[in-house]
Each structure stands twice: as C-alpha cells, then as structure tokens.
Amino acid sequence: MPTPDRLREEAVRWTFFLGIVAAWQVASRNMPTYLVPPPLSVAQDLLHLLGNSGLRHQVLVTLFHIFVSIGISMALAAMVVGVLRFVPVLTQFIEARMTPILNAMPSIGWAILGVIWFGLDTTTVVFAISAMLFPFNLINFLQGIRSLNRDYLEMARSFTDSSLRQFILVGLPMLTPFLFATLRLNFGVAWKIALTAELLGGNAGLGYLMNLAMQDQNTTRILTIAFFIVIFVYLIDVWLFDRVQNRFDAKMRTF
Numbered sequence: 001m002p003t004p005d006r007l008r009e010e011a012v013r014w015t016f017f018l019g020i021v022a023a024w025q026v027a028s029r030n031m032p033t034y035l036v037p038p039p040l041s042v043a044q045d046l047l048h049l050l051g052n053s054g055l056r057h058q059v060l061v062t063l064f065h066i067f068v069s070i071g072i073s074m075a076l077a078a079m080v081v082g083v084l085r086f087v088p089v090l091t092q093f094i095e096a097r098m099t100p101i102l103n104a105m106p107s108i109g110w111a112i113l114g115v116i117w118f119g120l121d122t123t124t125v126v127f128a129i130s131a132m133l134f135p136f137n138l139i140n141f142l143q144g145i146r147s148l149n150r151d152y153l154e155m156a157r158s159f160t161d162s163s164l165r166q167f168i169l170v171g172l173p174m175l176t177p178f179l180f181a182t183l184r185l186n187f188g189v190a191w192k193i194a195l196t197a198e199l200l201g202g203n204a205g206l207g208y209l210m211n212l213a214m215q216d217q218n219t220t221r222i223l224t225i226a227f228f229i230v231i232f233v234y235l236i237d238v239w240l241f242d243r244v245q246n247r248f249d250a251k252m253r254t255f
Contacts, residue, residue, distance in 0.1 A: 037220040045224040055209070059228075062198065062205040065122065066190045069129035074182065076130070077137035081145060095142060102135040107193045108200065115201040124201035125194065132193045133186050140185070144178030180245045184237060191229050 021039050028038040049055045084091050110131045114124035148171060160166060198207025206225050213221035 034217050034219055037223065041220050042223045042227065045220050046228060049224055049228060058205055058209050061122075062191075062194055062207070065125045065129060065194050065198070065202075065205060066187070069126050069133060069194075070183070070186045070190055072126065073130040073133035073186070074137050076134055077141050080138055081141045084142075085145070094138070099135050099138055102131070105131070107132050107196045111197045111200040114197070118201075120201055120203050122202070122204075125197040125205065125207075128197035128201065129190055129193045133190060136185060136189065137182055140178050140182040144175045147178070148174050176248060177245075180241065180248075184241050187236065187241070188233055191233055195225075195229075 024036070024039050028036045033041075049059070080094065084094060107128060110128040111124065114127045118124045118127060155170075157166060194205065195207040195210060198205035199211045200207075202208045206229070210222055210225050213219075213225070
C-alpha cells in the first residue's frame with residue numbers, strides 16, 4: 001500500500017501535469033490554431049503517427065539511424081581507447097587536442113558537411129550523429145579505463161595469462177557502469193542530433209517529417225513529434241536502461 005509521502009508526491013505530480021494541460025488549453029482557445037493547437041489535437045495526431053503505417057515507418061527510420069550511429073560511435077571510441085593502451089604517447093594529442101575540437105563542432109556543421117560529402121540520404125544522418133557522439137564516448141571510455149581497480153587487475157593476472165579472459169571476467173564488469181552511463185547519454189543526445197541531421201540532410205525520418213510540417217506551418221505535427229520523442233526516451237531510460245543497470249548493480253554487490 002502506498003505511503004502518505006508517496007501519495008502526496010503523486011498528487012503533486014498530477015496536479016502539476018494537469019495544470020500545464022489546462023494552461024495549454026486556455027492558450028489554444030485564445031490564440032490561432034497554427035500557433036498553439038489544442039492538446040486534444042496533438043494527442044489525436046500522436047495516435048495517428050503511431051497508427052499510420054507510412055508515418056510509423058518514419059519513426060523506424062529514425063530509430064535505425066540512432067541505433068546504428070550509437071553502435072558505430074561506441075565501437076570507434078573503444079578502438080581508439082584500445083590503440084591508446086598500446087600507444088600511450090598519443091593520449092595527450094587525442095585527449096587534449098582532438099577531443100576538445102570534436103566536442104566544439106556543432107551538430108549542424110556535421111550535418112552540412114555530410115550533405116556536401118554524401119548527399120541527402122541515410123549516410124549523412126548516420127555520419128552526423130556518429131561524429132557528434134564520438135567525443136562523448138571517448139571521454140567516458142577513457143575515464144572508465146582510468147578508474148579500473150589495479151589490485152583486481154593484478155589478481156586477475158595471477159589466475160590467467162589470457163588478456164582477453166582477464167578483461168572479460170574482471171575488467172568488463174568494472175567498466176559496465178561507464179558503459180551504461182555512455183549508452184544512456186548517447187540515447188538521449190542522439191535524438192536531438194538525429195532531428196537536426198534528418199531535417200537538413202535526410203530524406204526520411206522524424207526530422208524529415210518535422211521539416212515538412214515546418215513548411216506547411218503544421219504546429220500540431222511538430223509538437224506531436226517532440227512529445228513522442230520525450231515520452232519514448234523517458235520510457236526507454238526508466239523502464240529499460242535503469243532497470244537493467246539496477247539489476248546488474250545488485251548482482252555485482254553480492255560478490
């Protein structure tokens with residue numbers, strides 16, 4: 001049975017939510033629909049977005065762009081970190097010179113370069129997202145490697161001479177919190193980058209739909225896409241990533 005504090009917290013949340021919806025409804029009644037569409041119109045369009053096969057395909061295209069880009073950027077970051085382990089002299093150049101430059105590059109810059117180099121297609125979108133995520137992943141992976149417990153690694157070397165076995169059984173579990181943090185960061189940031197990349201350099205996806213809606217002054221569709229992303233990212237983060245990480249952390253605490 002929920003405690004009084006829990007009930008009070010839920011009441012505050014729902015009161016705040018309903019207050020926002022009520023204020024939105026009042027604003028929609030006093031302003032043109034193309035500026036502030038009513039909440040019901042946005043909710044209906046959201047159902048249409050998920051129910052229409054053509055629109056649902058655009059959602060799947062964006063998901064494809066995001067997951068492929070996350071995989072590419074994380075793999076590249078892991079490869080660079082692996083190279084730095086064997087060629088430590090490059091660490092200063094990569095971390096102090098290249099990473100800050102890549103971090104400072106705006107997503108719109110990568111998207112425009114992608115259009116020039118690859119044209120208006122999936123390659124441009126994946127390139128732009130991967131390029132923006134790469135420095136985040138590299139920084140997280142480098143910090144994860146530095147945080148490894150040297151005593152545990154020394155103990156692992158005393159049991160086996162296989163570097164791969166040492167990493168899988170000892171190093172990887174210690175790196176897992178950083179991997180989860182990197183994955184959750186990537187998933188949230190990638191959606192923001194994907195919309196920009198698809199809007200400027202894509203021929204499909206939610207960013208492409210938003211571009212069409214902007215040209216038609218379809219504020220309802222723009223808000224629908226924005227709310228869909230917020231809800232989807234929140235649910236995946238709370239119901240999937242958070243639960244998997246908590247289960248892993250609980251398992252690791254038993255050792």
